[in-house]
């Protein structure tokens with residue numbers, strides 16, 4: 001059996017107002033070709049299919065069109081929900097999609113057995129089981145006992161995630177003894193490196209999962225949530241495929257990939273690089289330097305199919321309102337068929353020094369997460385640590401509800 005592992009498609013994602021639907025379409029076309037070429041049997045998509053829980057009609061159209069195109073290769077598709085997805089939205093066409101050998105597990109089913117999907121070979125024998133575990137929402141894994149404090153809540157959540165994986169492993173062992181099992185997951189594993197495009201998961205990423213908590217039953221663990229491709233430190237091959245397209249400027253230098261497992265050979269995956277359809281550039285310097293950089297832009301390679309996106313960061317020493325006007329003028333007059341400026345900002349070093357702590361990290365307020373701002377504010381108060389923790393939790397809850 002040949003399995004392809006991908007995740008974090010984030011269909012409908014915008015990068016500073018720039019639509020990334022075209023990027024996704026190009027990836028999808030490339031994926032269809034790859035599945036044909038490599039004769040892939042099963043496609044696993046480990047969560048965050050959409051960027052928003054209520055995706056636009058356009059994003060949904062692309063999702064269904066993609067499923068149709070992928071199905072033409074004959075591949076079996078297994079989709080799990082991520083923290084960005086709405087379980088009910090993903091599950092709505094579940095029964096219809098099942099007819100086309102597309103399994104959707106939007107949220108944790110009340111009957112855990114439903115997460116186990118047997119895969120048959122050409123001789124019609126079950127040769128592999130996929131444990132399609134979606135993103136586990138707090139209310140699905142929390143114990144009934146009310147946590148006394150923050151630490152206890154974190155411990156409970158971690159334990160809850162571990163229990164679900166153990167229960168699924170137990171069920172797989174009972175129902176499909178001796179058949180190898182691949183688990184899917186959408187979570188934050190301990191010790192991984194993040195980018196700027198993942199949204200916090202489970203109380204501000206505090207309840208990260210240790211690789212040992214997955215147990216030793218699974219042969220491979222196909223993870224989603226972290227957008228930088230990486231292996232999790234574990235004896236079981238445990239991988240984040242990463243997102244197929246760059247979702248933030250912090251990913252501009254990272255190569256994107258999908259993973260292929262050939263179960264006849266080994267459960268160690270082969271990494272296949274995804275072509276880069278556009279480049280993300282950060283142009284930084286004072287106004288004159290930025291202007292020179294803009295003028296010297298050339299298209300390096302004809303393989304780039306979409307406009308390269310530019311983020312401009314002007315850093316000047318002294319405050320000068322004229323620089324604002326000149327930068328806006330520069331941007332308005334910039335025209336190059338291969339490049340698009342999607343974001344700009346100006347920093348005046350001397351002003352920042354004067355303003356003190358909030359700007360210490362050279363971050364502008366609008367670039368900070370709500371939690372970061374809240375924490376900065378908390379640091380300035382003299383409340384006991386426990387109280388601060390409670391306030392922070394309350395904020396997290398509010399944010400979760402609002403999302």
Ligand SMILES: [Mn+2]
Nearest residue numbers: 008048198225
């Ligand atoms: Mn994601």
